Amino acid sequence: MQNEAIELPVPVDVDRETGKWSVDGLPMVLVPQHLLVNNMDAVEQRLGRDESAQLFRDAGRRSAWHWCAHESARLGLSGTAIVQHYLDRLSRRGWGRFEIDALDPSRGDLSVRVRHSALLPVDGSSRSVDRACYLFEAWFEGALQYASGESEIVPVHEIRCGVNAEECLFTSDGSGRCHDK
Template identity: 75%
Template sequence: MQSHEAHELPVTVQIDGETGRWSVDGLPMVLVPQHLLVNNLDAVERHVGRDCSAELFRGAGRSSARHWCAHEATRLGLSGAAIVRHYLDRLTRRGWGRFEIDELDPVHGVLQVRVAHSALLSVAGSTRSVDRACYLFEAWLEGALEYASEDSSRVAVREIQCAVNAEECVFTSN
């Protein structure tokens, strides 16, 4: 059995004393159990299929990544590859998985990222059996890369390997 030690959060959480709402770096946050997220993805995938689910979430994911990058770029004065690196570091620190960049050139829309320990994989009580379980990250990576590019052109990112059947997920721009 794996031991779980208590640690300080790797991000600073501000809590509004009046409303109880959480924020990190000035953006509202919600702490949810991983099984809630995974079970909701399971339900959507069973209802509409994995490919339709991926398209359903793609616009929202891309837009959310762009919004986050714009907020952090203004707050920290980051741009280009630095904002993408910061975005992936913060995803890692917030528990989505361990994001590692193998290749990054926002000007040319080039990105290759590996993700170990993805939060989107099956957890106890879920029935996820899709071969690209972590496809939500595709849109997030697209949005961050598009924000960082000089011409903001659309890029496509695909999960070409998933930790469902491998040691880690791999994402690449086309």
């Protein structure tokens, strides 16, 4: 099956003077998937996966919170609706196909499946891991934190990864709020 050119699922604005891209008023950069995966692999090889995950976690959580705040102000969305919008936009921007099984930001409950994750190893990658998609944990934490209006963070964990399964699965039971900002 051959891929064909289709219209982008999100509108991309390109500044004629600078060439910079934006989607929904936020700056964007289009990068090859192998660049992202190989960079993650290099960081993991240098620091180890646990240290890499912590490094990416803080930045990812802040970025998700910022994105949700931006979209909330732009569209007037809050609570469950802003998290649903966030995951829809991640799907539309090529990060994978995000499917919500359970979502209640007020209780810190979340269960999300991700098919076709952009974080899985690609041809030419030396990445050999059993849990490749942990970046999404922080993104879900930031979105839940924003949607709940709480300062506490609800930990989200990847309990199954698409490296060894048909899809990734991320969950939070909502009972383990932490104060890690």
